[in-house]
Amino acid sequence: MSAMTADPPSIRRTLTAIAVAPFTRRAWAELSYLVVAAPIGIAVPVGALAFVTLLGFLAPGPAKPENVSFTGLAAGALVLFVLATRVARRLGSFQRRLAARLLGERVAEPPPYRPGKGVLGRLDPRVRDGSGWRAVAYLLLKVPVAVLGLYAVEYWVTGLVNLSYPFWWGLFRNHRPEVHLSPVPFLTPLRSGPFHVATYPGTLLVFAAGAASLLVAPWVSRAVVLADRWLIRTLLGPGRLVQRVRDLEQTRAQAVDDSAALVRRLERDLHDGAQARLAALAMNLGLAKEKLGDDDLGQLAQIRELVDAAHQGAKDALGELRDLVKGIHPPILDTGLPDALATLALGSAIPVEVTSEIPRRPTPAIETIAYFCAAELLANAVKHSHADTITIHVAEPNGWLLLTVTDDGVGGADPARGTGLSGLAHRVGTVDGHIDIASPPGGPTRVSIRLPPHA
Known part of the structure; x- marks a missing residue:
């Protein structure tokens, strides 16, 4: 034929x-x-x-x-x-x-x-x-x-x-x-x-x-x-200039709202998490100090329990503070976006292949946005796609940073269903970036994010 x-x-x-x-x-x-x-x-x-x-x-x-x-x-x-x-x-x-x-x-x-x-x-x-x-x-x-x-x-x-x-x-x-x-x-x-x-x-x-x-x-x-x-x-x-001004006003308002929401989230996490654990740590150490002042050696077991609880509380507080720091700026980004994406892939429940073709580093703000976009897309794929493999590719065609995340799952990703894709669009829009979603029913899902080299 x-x-x-x-x-x-x-x-x-x-x-x-x-x-x-x-x-x-x-x-x-x-x-x-x-x-x-x-x-x-x-x-x-x-x-x-x-x-x-x-x-x-x-x-x-x-x-x-x-x-x-x-x-x-x-x-x-x-x-x-x-x-x-x-x-x-x-x-x-x-x-x-x-x-x-x-x-x-x-x-x-x-x-x-x-x-x-x-x-x-x-x-x-x-x-x-x-x-x-x-x-x-x-x-x-x-x-x-x-x-x-x-x-x-x-x-x-x-x-x-x-x-x-x-x-x-x-x-x-x-x-x-x-x-x-x-x-x-x-x-x-x-x-x-x-x-x-x-x-x-x-x-x-x-x-x-x-x-x-x-x-x-x-x-x-x-x-x-x-x-x-x-x-x-x-x-x-x-006109183009007027539309450009309107877009900048919208993205600026969105950036301000996102910053305010981030500050409220950090305050809530610190108040309910690390602050509460450190307060419990201080109380346990104070009780241990009072017990140490007693002459009764029978209190040693109770003192050991208080110290153990204080030690565990300190480790938990440090862990939560470490997570908060990563949520603000992951330290691994200091070594570059490819290494940060590779580290992100190691913690995925689905095998992830990371490839990178960026001859020069973007600005820190663009790297941070690309990292968090990749983290959100990876989390969505693990949770919703039922995929066997995920690929993350980052390149720099025509001076733009292009992040592409692809999975071989069931497809059907829709920003209107609250899968986090609409939030990504707002995050990318704050720097005049673009997001393109191709996810037909049955898969595969391909999300491409284009970011300028600098904010």
């Missing part, structure tokens, strides 16, 4: 997707969006042009043979220039809400317009309103997209009309044999001229053409909607 032969199940799935496309909720939502958005996308620029032209005809001034006043045209263009960003912002807000409701495309609001005082104070911010001018650009680029959107709607209308052709065609026939029967034109989006149907069997051909038009219509609509969604994301949302 040739390697280029398509897989029959794949062909079946493709044909099924084509056949059911006109009946999906997504197809009808995209059609509804085009029905509302396409006429507006054409009407707004046409209305603006008509406004300027009307002022050119009505305004007084030196008239040309065409009776057009260039003074009026200039005044209309000036008014349009002043109001362009404000009107475009309102229409852009409407487009964002419409796309969010019908397409599920949610785009953040751009920063609000902040007018100054006085005429110049109000005019200057509008001239320098980047978000407003991007909205104006959207309205201009929307025109060809809106035209294509109307053409996509025509596919739907034509398909539905043609499907009904065999049912209503006979109502328009005159059945007197002495009168010539007038054919009914066949509606088609193809501009090759009307196709006339003079017999009922011909309506079946129209029905087939209508079915074909409906099968094509969802994909034409989807192509137009994809172009419109790209324009909305690119031009109607906040």
Whole structure:
């Protein structure tokens, strides 16, 4: 069998997707969006042009043979220039809400317009309103997209009309044999001229053409909607600089919250753990000291028990303090991230293979984040994956630190189920890192974390 032969199940799935496309909720939502958005996308620029032209005809001034006043045209263009960003912002807000409701495309609001005082104070911010001018650009680029959107709607209308052709065609026939029967034109989006149907069997051909038009219509609509969604994301949302500032504000707030939570956790652990054990140690040593002051040698056994308890308490307190220190900054990281990951792998209940390809050390903050991410991913794999082997690979492609943890377990890792992956995303986001999770049902699970070389 040739390697280029398509897989029959794949062909079946493709044909099924084509056949059911006109009946999906997504197809009808995209059609509804085009029905509302396409006429507006054409009407707004046409209305603006008509406004300027009307002022050119009505305004007084030196008239040309065409009776057009260039003074009026200039005044209309000036008014349009002043109001362009404000009107475009309102229409852009409407487009964002419409796309969010019908397409599920949610785009953040751009920063609000902040007018100054006085005429110049109000005019200057509008001239320098980047978000407003991007909205104006959207309205201009929307025109060809809106035209294509109307053409996509025509596919739907034509398909539905043609499907009904065999049912209503006979109502328009005159059945007197002495009168010539007038054919009914066949509606088609193809501009090759009307196709006339003079017999009922011909309506079946129209029905087939209508079915074909409906099968094509969802994909034409989807192509137009994809172009419109790209324009909305690119031009109607906040600019790159504004979005960057918002991301930094969110990551800063997350970092502050994480720091506060860490401080509270350390205080609680010290109060409930090491502090309590050291207090018990002090009490036992105080009782032992009192016993040693007695002359009764029969108290030696009790003194030995108190000293043993104090010794054990001291060892437990040291262990807890050592764990707290590791939770703040593992000392093994002082020798480098590869050695720290190797030490982490030695304590795993599942065999772990660690490979490293980093020519130079990242900054301590990045090393710490990478270490704790690896520790969390390793703990998740041991607890949930039922894997036989785990691999940890750290490299430095294109100047970024890339940490990849892979297991051959059952897969299905989902950040929404509270497996610690959402916390990792917040931790990585504080330094503008990225996390990518690939965990299909049945495995394998592959989590890749990209971190900058320095925080």
